[in-house]
Amino acid sequence: MQEHVGIAGIGTYLPRKYLQAEELEKLTSIPADVLVEKFGIKRKYIPSESETTSFMGIMAAKEAIDNAKINPEEIDVVIWNGAQHKDYPCWLACTKVAHEIGAKRAWAFDMEAMCGSMIVGLQVARALMLAEKDINTVLLVSGYRNVDLVNHKCKHTSFMLDIGASGSAVVLKKNLGKNVLFGVSSIVDGSFSEDCVVPVGGTKRWPIQAEDLTEYYFQIPQPESFKSRLNEVTLKNFYFVIDDALRRSNLSRKDISYLAILHFKRSAHLEVLKELGLREDQTTYLENYGHMGQNDQVFSIKEGLLSGKIKDGDNIVLVGAGVGWTWNAAVVRWGKLY
The missing domain is CATH 3.40.47.10 (Thiolase/Chalcone synthase)
Structure with missing residues (x-):
């Protein structure tokens, strides 16, 4: 092997x-x-x-x-x-x-x-x-x-x-010999690198001033431009990394058994399922957790195992994205590798 x-x-x-x-x-x-x-x-x-x-x-x-x-x-x-x-x-x-x-x-x-x-x-x-x-x-x-x-x-x-x-x-x-990691794919778009930031506390505004405490949270300097630009590329990039991770695994969309995807708004979640040809019982919508950053995929797998949605021999596709901006996907074949 x-x-x-x-x-x-x-x-x-x-x-x-x-x-x-x-x-x-x-x-x-x-x-x-x-x-x-x-x-x-x-x-x-x-x-x-x-x-x-x-x-x-x-x-x-x-x-x-x-x-x-x-x-x-x-x-x-x-x-x-x-x-x-x-x-x-x-x-x-x-x-x-x-x-x-x-x-x-x-x-x-x-x-x-x-x-x-x-x-x-x-x-x-x-x-x-x-x-x-x-x-x-x-x-x-x-x-x-x-x-x-x-x-x-x-x-x-x-x-x-x-x-x-x-x-x-x-x-x-x-x-x-089991639960094997197959293909992984990541892409980034650095044009979004400073579009959503905590503007204080870093070296760009140092030393910290007392008034900075009121600004210590994520902010978007140009919200309308940011939203428009991100909407143009984000789903396209999700689909790219998913398809690329599948390709690297010698698989295609029809081979997806379960989607361990990050939490985001309900309409986007349903749109991704539709695009991939998946049913709602082939994933877990994390509405009882919210978005937990890079932890979402692990929680989704755990929920999938507990609910019986994930079985031996299933191809799990993990999907994530991060501010800055990065899109990521990986394929895991659950169960014993024969």
């Missing part, structure tokens, strides 16, 4: 607190029925002070390790592919994770592709594992609480109202 990398275990974590649509209505002045039907948010999770970005990733990592039935000391590399918005600025989350889970043999690093980070992380981890003979087990860990950086009153970033918090993790093993 050709060398390959498979998913040995997955883990997730949700904060204890969540906001229902009726509570979100009070924050946004958008009617609850609009939040549910248009934005696709029945509820989203909000972290407490103690549920830091790394904490949520660590909790998910522990579950993934249990799910994979491995000893943490088997892990060769820990890759933090969670959010940049971490416990501290200019800080490595990966070493904290490795220490807390007992991965005593592992080396580690942080990587970032915004909400495409889980899919890019899969590709980076596989490349490392197949290139280095002594790397056999890799842990991908993500915590996400960019909800801290969303101003619920800001009209121009209303597409971010679905953002919530969570953690996710994936254990990968070389030549596992």
